[in-house]
Amino acid sequence: MQQKTPFDLTDFRPPQFxxxxxxxxxxxxxxxxxxxxxxYTVEPxxxxxxxxxxxxxxxxxxxxNFIIPFWIESLIKVPVERQLKEEFGFRTTEPGVRTRYAxxxxxxxxxxxxxxxxxxxxxxxxxxxxxxxxKFLFKVRNARQTFRDxxxxxxxxxxxxxxxxxVLTIGRIEIANTVSEKxxxxxxxxxxxxxxxxxxxxxxxxxxxxxxxxxDVNEAQQEREKLINQAxxxxxxxIPKAKGDAQRIIEEARGYAFKRVNEAKGDASxxxxxxxxxxxAPEVTRxxxxxxxxxxxxQKVGRKLITDEEAxxxxxxxxxxxxxxxxx
Amino acid sequence: MKNPKLIIIGAAAxxxxxxxxxxxxxxxxxxxxxxxxxxxxxxxxxxxxxxxFKLPFIQNVNRFDKRFLEWDGDPNxxxxxxxxxxxxxxxxxxxxxxxxxFFQRLRDERVAQSRLDDILDGETRNAxxxxxxxxxxxxxxRELQFGDIVEEVLxxxxxxxxxxxxxxxxxxxxxxxxxxxxxxxxxxxDLRLKRINYVEEVQQKIYERMIAERQRIADKFRSxxxxxxxxxxxxxxxxxxxxxxxxxxxxxxxxxxxxxxxTTIYARAYNxxxxxxxxxxxxxxxETYQNTLTKNDWLVLSTKGDFFKFLRDQSGR
Numbered sequence: 001m002q003q004k005t006p007f008d009l010t011d012f013r014p015p016q017f018x019x020x021x022x023x024x025x026x027x028x029x030x031x032x033x034x035x036x037x038x039x040y041t042v043e044p045x046x047x048x049x050x051x052x053x054x055x056x057x058x059x060x061x062x063x064x065n066f067i068i069p070f071w072i073e074s075l076i077k078v079p080v081e082r083q084l085k086e087e088f089g090f091r092t093t094e095p096g097v098r099t100r101y102a103x104x105x106x107x108x109x110x111x112x113x114x115x116x117x118x119x120x121x122x123x124x125x126x127x128x129x130x131x132x133x134x135k136f137l138f139k140v141r142n143a144r145q146t147f148r149d150x151x152x153x154x155x156x157x158x159x160x161x162x163x164x165x166x167v168l169t170i171g172r173i174e175i176a177n178t179v180s181e182k183x184x185x186x187x188x189x190x191x192x193x194x195x196x197x198x199x200x201x202x203x204x205x206x207x208x209x210x211x212x213x214x215x216d217v218n219e220a221q222q223e224r225e226k227l228i229n230q231a232x233x234x235x236x237x238x239i240p241k242a243k244g245d246a247q248r249i250i251e252e253a254r255g256y257a258f259k260r261v262n263e264a265k266g267d268a269s270x271x272x273x274x275x276x277x278x279x280x281a282p283e284v285t286r287x288x289x290x291x292x293x294x295x296x297x298x299q300k301v302g303r304k305l306i307t308d309e310e311a312x313x314x315x316x317x318x319x320x321x322x323x324x325x326x327x328x
Numbered sequence: 329m330k331n332p333k334l335i336i337i338g339a340a341a342x343x344x345x346x347x348x349x350x351x352x353x354x355x356x357x358x359x360x361x362x363x364x365x366x367x368x369x370x371x372x373x374x375x376x377x378x379x380x381f382k383l384p385f386i387q388n389v390n391r392f393d394k395r396f397l398e399w400d401g402d403p404n405x406x407x408x409x410x411x412x413x414x415x416x417x418x419x420x421x422x423x424x425x426x427x428x429x430f431f432q433r434l435r436d437e438r439v440a441q442s443r444l445d446d447i448l449d450g451e452t453r454n455a456x457x458x459x460x461x462x463x464x465x466x467x468x469x470r471e472l473q474f475g476d477i478v479e480e481v482l483x484x485x486x487x488x489x490x491x492x493x494x495x496x497x498x499x500x501x502x503x504x505x506x507x508x509x510x511x512x513x514x515x516x517x518d519l520r521l522k523r524i525n526y527v528e529e530v531q532q533k534i535y536e537r538m539i540a541e542r543q544r545i546a547d548k549f550r551s552x553x554x555x556x557x558x559x560x561x562x563x564x565x566x567x568x569x570x571x572x573x574x575x576x577x578x579x580x581x582x583x584x585x586x587x588x589x590x591t592t593i594y595a596r597a598y599n600x601x602x603x604x605x606x607x608x609x610x611x612x613x614x615e616t617y618q619n620t621l622t623k624n625d626w627l628v629l630s631t632k633g634d635f636f637k638f639l640r641d642q643s644g645r
Contacts, residue, residue: 054356055377113465113524115472118538119531138357140421141395149398149419153520157494160465160524163472164538170473190396190421190517209535213542220546224553231560235567242568246575253579257586264590268597275600275607282603286610293614294635302623307630 038069045081049133050074056134078133083197086148088155089123090202111207112156118164119210123202124176126151126183128194135193143192150190154182168204168214176201350384355391360424362390362431373427390431396421396517397437399444405527406453408461413530416464417523418452420444422509422516429513440514447508448519451501459497464524467493494521 041064042048048060052073060075067073089110110121128147130136140146158179162171180199187194206214278285298304355361360375365387374380375394382389401418408414422444424430434440456464469490492500502519509516526534598608621627629636 051357051377053377053379054354054359056357108523111525113526115466115470117462117465117534119526119534139395141358141393141397145398146396146421149400149520149522152522153419156521156524157467160494161467161470161472163474165474166472170475186518206538207535209532210538210542213539213546217542217546217549220549220553224549224556227553227557228560231557231564235560235564238564239567239571242571246571249575249579250582253582257582257589260583260586260590261593264593268593271597271608271611274611275597275604278607279603282607286607289611289614293617297617297621298627300618300623301621301625301627303626305626305628306636307628 034069037071038066040065040067040075040077042075042077043079046077046079047133049076049078049137051076056138059133076133076137078130078136080130080133083127083129085125085127086144086151087123087125088148088151089121109152112159114159114164114167115161116163119207120159120164120167121203121205121207122155122159122167123204124151124155124179124199125202126180126199127197129197130193131195132193135191137193139191139193143194146190146192147187147194150183150186150192151179154179154186158182164206168206172201172204347384351381352379353382353389354379358393358395359391360394360427362392362427364388364390369428369431375427392424392427392430393437394423396423399441399448401449401452401522402445403523404449404453406456408456408464409458410460412461413527414456414461414464415523415525415527416452416456416521418448418519419522420448420516420519422514424513425515426513429511431513433512440512443512444509444514447505448501451505452519452521454504455497455501459492463490463492464494464497464521466490467495469493497521 040048042060042062044062046062048065049056050058050060050067050073052068057073065075067075089106091106107121110123111119112122114120136143158175159167162175165171167175176199180196183199184196187196205211353361355374355377357377359377360373361380362373363370363382365383367388370387399420399422401416401420403415403417405413406416430440434443467490498519498521502516505519506516525531598604631637
């Protein structure tokens with residue numbers, strides 16, 4: 001009935017298996033699918049959201065979990081305990097011990113206007129968690145982009161109400177806290193299910209073109225301190241010494257005063273004593289003192305000349321230049 | 329396989345399967361569905377997730393997202409009321425509240441996005457153009473803080489009264505846009521200005537102004553430093569003079585007092601009577617002879633004097 005053709009289908013008969021083997025294989029495949037679609041491990045930092053025909057039915061805790069197999073139920077894992085991070089104005093390009101940052105290309109994110117219509121480049125990070133997995137999955141499409149938009153809008157709103165000086169220096173912590181609060185408010189309003197842990201301002205700088213001027217202000221401030229310190233040290237070098245000198249002068253005067261008064265007292269006392277005795281015999285005492293003095297004086301004085309009016313002038317008797325003088 | 333019975337059973341099962349597959353559909357947690365029959369919507373929108381059924385083959389499922397959806401404005405160069413050119417980038421979040429209306433007016437999300445572009449970009453432009461730049465940047469009348477010195481140097485103009493502020497301006501945009509999007513079955517959750525920046529030329533001028541401001545602050549610091557230093561050096565001179573003159577005065581007072589006291593003491597001793605005065609003169613003169621005459625002096629004495637009178641005559645006459 002059949003002619004021989006080069007391709008005879010009967011030659012390609014499938015290999016023959018016994019019905020038992022076929023049954024075993026089918027059961028095995030079904031069992032594998034069943035296991036594969038019904039057992040899930042939820043990691044410790046995650047929870048599992050279980051859907052039945054696309055409808056949310058329950059949330060399961062970490063551990064081994066069973067769901068109805070064959071795609072009747074499905075499970076989505078959400079890392080609710082993991083702390084996530086978004087970066088604005090820069091990206092960590094190579095996380096690790098030596099973290100590298102790329103900031104150039106993200107100037108659009110960081111450049112913003114301050115309340116006094118100046119510009120500043122603000123880089124910040126926000127740490128957050130997916131606290132409500134149901135809202136995170138089902139309430140907002142693209143929750144991460146939404147979260148980024150919220151952050152950018154709020155940061156600019158807050159910075160727009162601050163002066164450039166507040167943004168760069170004095171208001172950093174206050175800004176971070178306010179932003180954190182407001183971002184949380186919006187996250188709740190948008191039902192993102194995100195819980196903001198912390199907003200941290202990173203590098204906050206004036207725009208590059210203005211940076212030298214800002215640095216110059218810092219320099220000037222240091223110069224001011226330096227000048228003041230120099231003057232203070234000059235003051236401290238001179239004044240304590242002057243105080244010491246003044247004290248010395250006063251003490252010296254006190255010493256002089258003691259000396260002067262004591263000497264006067266001593267002199268007076270001596271005089272009084274001598275005078276008291278002198279009064280007892282004035283004539284003879286006077287003569288005695290006179291003669292004693294002359295005795296001393298005449299011994300001491302090297303050259304003496306005694307003249308007599310009967311002698312014919314004193315001149316010839318001089319022998320000028322002779323040592324010892326002339327003696328008669 | 330040759331059994332016709334088996335073939336019939338198989339075919340029937342296949343048809344039943346097709347019917348079920350075509351009749352059942354799943355609405356996801358994030359979806360809402362409109363059923364259309366030959367393109368015409370049938371029944372109320374289905375918003376509860378889970379498995380649902382429809383007539384097979386003749387009815388179609390049209391799915392729409394139930395979530396808040398994103399809209400990102402096109403960065404736009406807009407002049408403010410005070411004629412400053414700025415780039416404004418806004419974002420909005422919206423959701424489909426009336427899928428039937430949405431389906432009728434827009435058909436799908438792609439069309440919706442472009443209609444939102446028209447409405448929201450337009451309203452944003454209007455709102456920005458009707459307000460001064462500062463109203464767009466600031467949100468409240470909060471008093472800006474500066475460092476002490478900055479405040480002094482810049483003499484910051486009396487705080488500008490913010491009449492509206494960014495919050496209110498965005499609310500105006502939302503209020504104006506809301507009725508127009510409601511007609512499309514859309515509700516606007518929020519719209520915010522994401523980025524605002526000066527256009528390039530304005531930016532350059534702003535930078536120049538910032539530099540000038542900082543220079544004034546730096547100058548202020550420098551002159552303050554010099555002034556403060558000069559004041560300290562002046563203090564030094566003053567204190568120095570005060571200390572030295574005070575010491576001089578005190579020393580002179582002490583000396584004078586001592587001298588005075590000594591004079592009193594001497595006077596009391598020497599001025600007791602005529603004879604004490606006479607004796608003092610005599611004895612002091614004697615002392616002076618002793619102290620002043622030295623080996624190198626000449627002493628010319630006359631025999632007429634008292635002392636040598638005995639040289640002439642032992643009687644001294």
